[in-house]
Amino acid sequence: MGNRLTQIATRTGDDGSTGLGDGRRVAKNHLRIAALGDVDELNSQLGVLLCEPLPEAVRELLIVIQHELFNLGGELSMPGYSLLKPEAVLRLDQALEDHNATLPRLKEFILPAGTRSAALAHVARTVARRAERAVVALTAAEEAGQVNDAPRQYLNRLSDLLFVLARVLNRANLDGLGGDDVYWKSERLARSEAEDA
Secondary structure (H helix, E strand, O other), X not given: OOOOOOOOOOOOOOOOEEEOXXXXXXXXXXXXHHHHHHHHHHHHHHHXXXXXXXXXXXXXXXXXXXXXXXXXXXXXOOOOOOOOOHHHHHHHHHHHHHHHOOOOOOOOOEOOOOOHHHHHHHHHHHHHHHHHHHHHHHHHHOOOOOOOXXXXXXXXXXXXXXXXXXHHHHHHOOOOXXXXXXXXXXXXXXXHHHHHO
């Protein structure tokens, strides 16, 4: 995977280029670098979420995801290289199924709100969607085989999982503010609530 950094300020990027894992240099506005940046931002957002009080199962899952995102970034940094294992996507599918099974059915769209941890999970979800779009754009622009399917699939599943985890965290009540999702006040929901009253 190339050399590990021994110094941070290399000054090699002063010309607006940066190095890929295979040694090639590309412009810092290259689609591959945009995708890498979005994945890095997503991992950093998860780091912020991990600073919150969380159920232990959620904490352990997010730590695994951080490591897998690092693998995903490593894969993106080397065109055609495979690093993210297929089991990583399956793990997200299983976590999605397990956590979603504990939740009530949605009555309406929900707002990205509630407890601080749930709101942070929603922020991470939106960054995951952006990272997914960046990987899709990169795949469309590159020659076949230069971007594998696993990073796109992983980010797609992860954004779904983060939505579900936000709902789980709203109910965890670890900060005394838990309860329910914050529902969008649509006219349909208002009519339904009026009929139930």
